[in-house]
Amino acid sequence: MGDRTEALLERVRAARAERRPLCPRGTGGKSHLGRPVDGEALDTLGHSGVVHYDPSELVVTARAGTRVSELIATLAEQDQMLPFEPPLFGGDASVGGMVASGLAGPRRPWAGSVRDFVLGTRVITGEGRHLRFGGEVMKNVAGYDLSRLMAGSFGCLGLITEVSFKVLPHPRASRSLQLRLTGEQARERILNWRRRGLPLSAACHGGGLLRLRLEGNQGSVDAAVAEIGGEPLEDAHYWQKLRDHRLPFFDGAKPLWRLSLPPATPELDLPGTRLSDWGGAQRWLKSDADADTLRQLAASAGGSATRFSGEEPEDTPFHPLPAPLLRYHQTLKARLDPDRIFNPGRLYADL
Amino acid sequence: MHYDERLDGPLPEVDKAALLARLQRALPDLRLLHRREDLTPYECDGLSAYRTVPMLVALPETLAQVKALMRIASDEGVPVVARGAGTGLSGGALPLEKGILLVMARFNRILEIDAEAGTARVQPGVRNLAISQAAAPYGLYYAPDPSSQIACSIGGNVAENAGGVHCLKYGLTVHNLLKLEIVTVDGECLTLGSDALDTPGFDLMALFTGSEGMLGIVTEITVKLLPAPPRAKVLLASFDSVEKAGQAVADIIAAGVIPSGLEMMDNLALCAAEDFAHAGYPRDAAAILLCELDGVESDVDEDCQRVRAVMENAGATDIRQARDDAERQRFWAGRKAAFPAVGRISPDYYCMDGTIPKRELPKVLAGIEALSREYDLRVANVFHAGDGNMHPLILFDANDSDQLHRAEALGGRILELCVAVGGSITGEHGVGREKINQMCSQFDADEITCFHAVKAAFDPQRLLNPGKNIPTLNRCAEFGAMHIHRGELPFPDLERF
Numbered sequence: 043m044g045d046r047t048e049a050l051l052e053r054v055r056a057a058r059a060e061r062r063p064l065c066p067r068g069t070g071g072k073s074h075l076g077r078p079v080d081g082e083a084l085d086t087l088g089h090s091g092v093v094h095y096d097p098s099e100l101v102v103t104a105r106a107g108t109r110v111s112e113l114i115a116t117l118a119e120q121d122q123m124l125p126f127e128p129p130l131f132g133g134d135a136s137v138g139g140m141v142a143s144g145l146a147g148p149r150r151p152w153a154g155s156v157r158d159f160v161l162g163t164r165v166i167t168g169e170g171r172h173l174r175f176g177g178e179v180m181k182n183v184a185g186y187d188l189s190r191l192m193a194g195s196f197g198c199l200g201l202i203t204e205v206s207f208k209v210l211p212h213p214r215a216s217r218s219l220q221l222r223l224t225g226e227q228a229r230e231r232i233l234n235w236r237r238r239g240l241p242l243s244a245a246c247h248g249g250g251l252l253r254l255r256l257e258g259n260q261g262s263v264d265a266a267v268a269e270i271g272g273e274p275l276e277d278a279h280y281w282q283k284l285r286d287h288r289l290p291f292f293d294g295a296k297p298l299w300r301l302s303l304p305p306a307t308p309e310l311d312l313p314g315t316r317l318s319d320w321g322g323a324q325r326w327l328k329s330d331a332d333a334d335t336l337r338q339l340a341a342s343a344g345g346s347a348t349r350f351s352g353e354e355p356e357d358t359p360f361h362p363l364p365a366p367l368l369r370y371h372q373t374l375k376a377r378l379d380p381d382r383i384f385n386p387g388r389l390y391a392d393l
Numbered sequence: 394m395h396y397d398e399r400l401d402g403p404l405p406e407v408d409k410a411a412l413l414a415r416l417q418r419a420l421p422d423l424r425l426l427h428r429r430e431d432l433t434p435y436e437c438d439g440l441s442a443y444r445t446v447p448m449l450v451a452l453p454e455t456l457a458q459v460k461a462l463m464r465i466a467s468d469e470g471v472p473v474v475a476r477g478a479g480t481g482l483s484g485g486a487l488p489l490e491k492g493i494l495l496v497m498a499r500f501n502r503i504l505e506i507d508a509e510a511g512t513a514r515v516q517p518g519v520r521n522l523a524i525s526q527a528a529a530p531y532g533l534y535y536a537p538d539p540s541s542q543i544a545c546s547i548g549g550n551v552a553e554n555a556g557g558v559h560c561l562k563y564g565l566t567v568h569n570l571l572k573l574e575i576v577t578v579d580g581e582c583l584t585l586g587s588d589a590l591d592t593p594g595f596d597l598m599a600l601f602t603g604s605e606g607m608l609g610i611v612t613e614i615t616v617k618l619l620p621a622p623p624r625a626k627v628l629l630a631s632f633d634s635v636e637k638a639g640q641a642v643a644d645i646i647a648a649g650v651i652p653s654g655l656e657m658m659d660n661l662a663l664c665a666a667e668d669f670a671h672a673g674y675p676r677d678a679a680a681i682l683l684c685e686l687d688g689v690e691s692d693v694d695e696d697c698q699r700v701r702a703v704m705e706n707a708g709a710t711d712i713r714q715a716r717d718d719a720e721r722q723r724f725w726a727g728r729k730a731a732f733p734a735v736g737r738i739s740p741d742y743y744c745m746d747g748t749i750p751k752r753e754l755p756k757v758l759a760g761i762e763a764l765s766r767e768y769d770l771r772v773a774n775v776f777h778a779g780d781g782n783m784h785p786l787i788l789f790d791a792n793d794s795d796q797l798h799r800a801e802a803l804g805g806r807i808l809e810l811c812v813a814v815g816g817s818i819t820g821e822h823g824v825g826r827e828k829i830n831q832m833c834s835q836f837d838a839d840e841i842t843c844f845h846a847v848k849a850a851f852d853p854q855r856l857l858n859p860g861k862n863i864p865t866l867n868r869c870a871e872f873g874a875m876h877i878h879r880g881e882l883p884f885p886d887l888e889r890f
Contacts, residue, residue: 096750096752097646097647098643098644098646098647098751098752099643099646099750099751099752099781100646101750121649144591144596150590151590154564154568155590155591157596157599158564158567158568167839167843169839169842169843171839171843173839173840173843174840175840177815177816177817178750178815179748179749179750179780179781179815179816179817179820180560180561180748180780180781180782180820181556181560181565181748181777181780181781181782181817181820181821182748182816182817182819182820183553183554183565183603183817183819183820183821183822183823183824184817184818184819184824184828184832184835184836185824185832185835185836185840185841185844185862185863186600186603186604186608186844186847186848186862186863187554187567187599187600187602187603187604188600188843188844188847190567190596190599190600191595191596191597191599191600193596193599194591194595194596195595195596198595199595210651211649211650211651212649214649233509236511236620237508237509237511237531237532237533237620238532238620239619239620239621239622239623239689241689258688258692259688259691259692259695259696260691260695261689261690261691261692261694261695262688262689262691262692265689265691302589302590302591302592303589304510304587304588304589305510305511305590306507306509306510320590323589323590324590344587344588344589345587345588345589346587346589346592346593348593360593360594361593362593363593363594364584366577366581366582366583367583367584367585367594367597368594370577370583370597370850370851371594371595373850373851374595374597374847374850374851376850377846377847377849377850378843378846378847378850389594390594
C-alpha cells in the first residue's frame with residue numbers, strides 16, 4: 043500500500059520515449075474485455091490505499107490500485123456504499139479497472155452508473171504529466187469534465203491514478219422477491235412499478251422467474267412487498283452472483299454477449315439463452331450467433347451489443363461506432379495520447 | 394472583461410457586409426439580425442455587467458439551417474457563440490464583436506414524452522420548467538431545477554451542467570441526460586449517448602455537458618423523467634451560530650439521510666428574504682436551515698423524526714415543520730426570493746458560486762467575513778448546504794466605480810478561498826467570461842494545456858465560443874503573476890511579456 047506516483051510517471055515517460063504501448067492492469071479480472079493489445083503490462087496494484095474518506099461529506103478518494111473489496115469494506119464500516127455495485131470478476135477488482143471499464147451491477151438503472159458517481163480523477167497523460175480534474179466536491183463545473191470522461195474509456199486516454207467518488211448511505215431496509223412471470227409480463231410490471239416510484243433496486247428475469255430487490259426505508263419496502271406479492275428470493279447471494287457472473291447461466295463454452303437496450307424494449311427474438319438484468323436494459327445472451335446478426339438486432343431496438351467472452355478472435359468485441367463518431371474518438375485520442383502508448387487498439391482497431 | 398485579443402488570442406477579421414450577403418444568399422429563410430438597434434437586446438446574458446454587441450444574430454428554426462450556418466462560419470473563420478434563453482450568470486453567452494450569436498430560442502418544441510420509458514425528447518430552446526409541466530400528466534417530472542427554471546432553456550442547462558436545490562439527491566444535469574444531438578463546428582451531425590443506459594466508446598456526452606458551447610452546438614436533448622415523489626415535507630431550523638448550523642448539516646448526512654434539499658441562509662440573507670417574502674423566518678437567528686425530505690409518506694415521516702433529533706442535538710434553537718403545502722411553499726418562497734430580496738437592500742449585488750467540502754464551512758464563512766471587512770462591502774450568504782455549493786452575495790453600488798472594482802476583487806478572493814480549501818470556483822453557474830481568471834487558480838498550466846487539447850479535438854480553429862471557460866496560458870501568466878498556485882510560483886516556464 044502506498045503512493046507510487048513517481049514510479050508510474052517514470053514508466054509512462056520511458057514508454058513515451060520509446061513509443062512502447064502500455065497496458066494498465068489491476069487484478070486482471072476484466073483483461074478479457076476488448077481487443078488484445080500488444081504492449082507491456084503496467085501493474086497499478088502497488089499504487090493503492092484510501093487517501094481520504096469523510097462519511098459526512100459522502101466522498102471517498104482512493105488510489106487506482108486499491109482493491110474494490112477493500113474500498114467496499116471501508117465504506118461498509120460507516121454504513122455507506124458505492125451505489126453502482128461494481129462487478130468483482132474473479133473475486134476482486136481495482137479502483138482503476140472499475141472506473142476504466144465503467145461496468146456496474148444490478149442497482150445501475152435506479153442508482154446510476156460508475157460515471158455518475160465519479161467526482162474527480164488524477165490521470166497521467168500521454169505527455170507524461172500528472173493532472174487533476176474535478177475534485178472532492180459534489181458540484182464542480184470548472185473546465186471540461188475530463189474526470190467523468192475517464193469512466194468507461196478502457197485506459198485509452200491516460201493512466202488513472204486516483205479517483206474521488208460520491209458515496210451513499212446503505213438503504214435501511216432490503217427485501218428480495220421472486221415471481222413466476224413470462225418476460226413480457228415482467229417487462230410490463232417493472233415499467234408500471236417504476237412509473238409509480240416503487241423502491242426497486244434490482245430486477246432480473248430469466249428462466250421464467252422475475253427476481254426483484256426492494257430497498258429504502260422500512261415503510262416503503264414493506265408496503266412494496268405487500269403490493270407485489272411473490273415469494274422471498276431463495277438464494278441470499280443471488281445479486282452478488284449475478285453481479286460477478288457466478289450464476290450457472292454464465293457457465294458454458296458459448297460466447298457471452300451483452301446487449302444494452304432502452305429500458306422499455308419488448309422481448310426480442312434473440313438466438314440463445316437469455317438473462318435480462320437491469321429491468322430489461324441489460325440483456326445477457328449465451329449464443330453462437332454471428333456478431334452482425336446480434337448487432338443489427340440490438341441497433342434496431344436503439345441499443346448496442348458487445349461480445350463479453352468467447353475465444354474466437356474477432357476484430358471488434360465492442361459495438362462499432364458510426365464513422366463520424368469514430369473520427370472524433372480518434373482525434374481526441376490523438377490529442378490526449380499523441381504517441382499512442384495507452385492501450386492502443388483495445389476498444390477499436392484504429393483507436 | 395471584454396474579449397481581449399492580446400490575452401485571449403487573435404480573432405479573424407471578417408467583412409460583415411460580405412458575410413451577411415453570403416448567409417442571406419445561402420439561407421434566405423434564416424432570420425438574421427444585423428442592424429445595431431436589433432442587435433443591442435442580445436448584448437448580454439444574465440451577467441449584465443458584461444456587454445458586447447455581436448456582429449450578427451442568427452435565429453435558426455431548423456437543423457438544416459444550423460448545419461449550413463456552421464459550415465459557412467467554419468469556411469469564413471467566423472466565431473460562433475451559442476445562446477439559449479440568456480439567463481446564465483457567468484457570461485457564458487456573452488457575444489463577440491467579431492462573431493455570430495447563434496440564438497437557439499426558436500428550437501422550442503417538446504418532440505416526445507415517452508411515459509413508458511420515462512424520457513422526454515426536446516429541442517434545446519425548451520424551458521426547463523416546461524419539460525416538467527409537459528410530463529406532469531403522466532406523474533413524471535424532470536429533476537434538475539436551477540432557480541431560473543421558469544426562463545432558462547434546457548440547451549443552456551446542458552451547456553452549463555446546471556444544478557439547483559435538489560442536486561444532492563437527484564444529481565446535476567449530466568446525471569439526468571440520455572442522449573444529445575450535436576452539430577459540430579463543421580456542420581456535421583453527431584449523436585452522443587443513446588436511449589439505452591450506456592453507449593459504446595468514450596462518454597462524450599459527459600464531456601459535452603458543461604462544456605459551455607465550446608465543443609459543438611446542441612440541437613436535441615433526451616432527458617430522463619422521474620416519478621413525482623408523492624410526499625414532500627420541510628423542516629425549518631434556527632441556530633444561534635453558523636457553526637452549529639454547519640454541524641447539523643454534517644450530522645444529518647452522517648445519520649444516513651439524503652434530503653432532497655438542504656439549504657442554509659445567514660442572518661443578513663434570511664432577514665432580507667423575510668422582509669421581502671414574509672416566509673416566517675426567525676429574524677433573530679444567526680442562520681437557518683431548510684431541510685426538505687421527499688418520497689413515500691412513511692419514509693418521509695421516518696426521516697423527518699431522524700432529522701429533527703439530529704438538529705436538536707446540534708443545538709437548534711427552534712425547529713418547525715411546515716404544517717401543510719401552503720406553509721411548505723412559503724418556507725421555500727423565502728429561499729427562492731433570496732436573490733431579489735438582497736437586491737432590495739442594495740443597489741446591486743454580485744452572486745458568487747463557489748463550492749467547498751462542507752467541513753470547511755465555518756472556516757470559509759469566517760474568511761468571507763474578514764474579506765468583507767477588508768473590502769468594506771457587505772456579503773449575504775445563501776448556501777446549498779447539502780452539496781457544499783455557496784452563493785455569497787456581495788452587496789455594492791455599480792454607480793460607484795470603486796465599489797464595482799472592490800466587488801469584483803472581493804469575489805475573486807472568495808473563489809480563491811474556495812479553491813484553497815479543496816473546492817471549486819464554480820458549482821453550477823459555469824466559468825463563462827466571469828471566472829476566466831480564477832481558472833488559473835484552480836488549474837495549473839499542464840491541466841489548462843490538456844483542456845486546450847480537448848478543445849482542439851473538436852474545434853481546431855477555436856471558433857466555438859472563444860474566450861470562455863478555458864483561459865489561455867498568456868492570460869494565466871498575466872493574471873497569475875499576482876497569485877501563488879498550490880504553493881508554487883505559477884507558470885514558471887512560461888515566457889512573460
